Amino acid sequence: MSVYLDHAATTPVRPTAAQAWLGAVTTGGNPSSLHGDGRVARRTLEESREAVARALGVGPSEVVLTAGGTEADNLGVKGLYAARQRSDPRRTRVLCSPVEHHAVLDCVLWLEQERGAQVVWLPVDATGRVDVAAARDLLEQDPDATALLTCMWANNEVGTVQPVAELVRAAHAVGVPVHVDAVQAVGWLEGSLSALGADTLAVSGHKLGAPVGSGALVVRRGVELEAVLHGGGQERGVRSGTVDAGAAAALAVAVAEAVAEQPVESVRVAALRDRLAAGVLALDPGAVVRGADPGEPGARLPTNLHVTFSGCEGDSLLYLFDAQGVSVSTGSACRAGVPEPSHVLRAIGVGEDDARGALRFSFGRTSSEEDVDRALAVLPGVLARARAAAARVAGTVAAS
Template sequence: MAPVSVYLDHAATTPMLPESVQAFTEHLVRTGNPSSLHTAGRAARRTVEESRERLAAALGARPSEVVLTGGGTEADNLAVKGMFWSRRAQDPARRRLLVSAVEHHAVLDPAFWMAEHAGAEIVLLPVDADGVLRLDALAAELEEHGDAAALVSVMWANNEVGAVQPVREVVALAHRYGVPVHSDAVQAVGQLPVDFAASGLDALTVSGHKVGGPVGVGALLARRGLDLTPVLHGGGQERGVRSGTLDTPATAAFAVAVEAAVAALPSSAARIGALRDELVAAVRRAAPEAVLRGPADPALRLPANAHFTFPGCEGDSLLYLLDSAGVQVSTGSACQAGVPQPSHVLLAMGTGEDDARGALRFTLGHTSTRADVEALERVLPGAVERARAAGLSGRPRVTSGDR
């Protein structure tokens, strides 16, 4: 009997929506550089600008605030580096770069790079045991060093444990001291209401392949008047801050996907959230010793996310064992030089290293069904038993693929 095929790693990437595939393939056969002035170029430019308008309308932004990028990682780099450099140029005293300790590496790594190469001083803002930013710590930092802060970056929702962050409260605190705020909303769009204007944010990151669009396209929403120093230099596209020929087919498909995901949000979030609750119950039946990480209140976590640690197990071993049984999940942990390392998110939450090594993340999407949950419940007990018996496997891990 062939193994089942269940995909429970939608936070890494989710299947393209049919309407996004249609838009993508429709424009793939059309020639035209959107920067060219001839007929084909103008047609491509029209497609790009119409897509920009659709993205803006779906995300509560103005079209002029949508800076198209090659994905979420590039958008995060542009936000962190571009905002820091521009603020530092205006006021050399503003060197402190405030980021939450549970940010995706697309924010953390540029921040540490800026510390090594651009004179930044990193402040890792602590989180509580649920992975939620401690606003008191942010308030204390700003009260003491607000005049030296260049920017704050706090993700809208965590990619590993699903914790929804208090973005509006962060914005209110930071803006008292004239500090701009960026938020990585890659995991939030399509799962939570995301309105750029209403949030008060200065910059926001979104990615195509998390919402049913293609890989390799994303955007940084940057409010009008926000100074950004370019990271890429060339033809001066995208307000002069992101040079490079725009991918017309991917942009069109990206806009269609975001529009569809946002339109379906009320019904899809309710369906996925209910299915997530069934998955949590199924894991607890199959492995009673498993510990749910992140907020216990479903309203405070992404509806598609369930993150567990399994005592006595190595997460990589569980991943391989489940994969061999036809169920695909993620560990969500980080890896350096091929050596398994506990997740920086779990460690920041106060989870011990041994427990953090036994992490698995289950994430649902628009193709997920109750049959997927039932299949997981059937194979999980055996995988846990074998992983516990094996102890630490020592295998190199599979990355979570969150970008």
């Protein structure tokens, strides 16, 4: 029996999205061409953009199609920073949460190293939630020198939902734009993107059931961005390159279906998560669930369960689960294999020894009760073998 509990890394492509992709790519035509085939591709592209916009609660002109969430985050963060600096060179401050995905975190660090940005880290509590009052104080200290604030809507590792709407209001009160990484949130959390009020907002297709290589950046009307890619001037001049009509068609189907399913699926999946959490804690009372309390409404992604197990190595747990046909992760797939504790766990105060035993279970639309049963059935053996392996390593090190 194969069990997939790593939907936060990527989720299976929806058959309807695959059909939409195949229909578009086998038709042919460049959406920028003026002949009949080009016009057909352009119609597919623009109808897909309109469908994405409807599902997200924004206008079609606000949807810039990208090759995924990382590109969308890069365009949002770097594009806002460059545009703000061009209009006023004093604007070098970037306010950022320390628990961001590396698609944002590494952008911010690049701006610091290569563009002279002054990075100000927003305080977070033990669940990874940004302190709004502290963020407001930091914004008010020097708003004229602040280029932007960036904060994810929901954390990809520990699942904590951020007070994004409050942060946007605080930033806009002093004239500072906000970028939001919504990659994990779209399709699982309530609320339209327009209601959040963010200036730019990143969406990734393969987290929703579209193929890898599809995504979008929502850019609020009137917001200026500097282009990151240069060429033919497609996508409002801020994202040059031939636009992938097939990816857009698949993204439109996946976003529309995910948003429509959200009220029912988020409840169903949260129940699976809670059942797994209860089972894990019953089998290993020393295990610790990280992130926001699953029992607090709206505080945590319904899809996410992040646990640290004492006396274990996360990689050992992952491989032992995998040997039993259960796919899980130690954290962000983008950093898999990196032999250091997660920056998210460090930011929320988890010690190195505890952080080494981290494991993330993440659910999606294909998750079932049988998946939970199987994970719990193999957990005792996985923990016993992982702890035995860690003890042998510790003994070898002590003997040497």
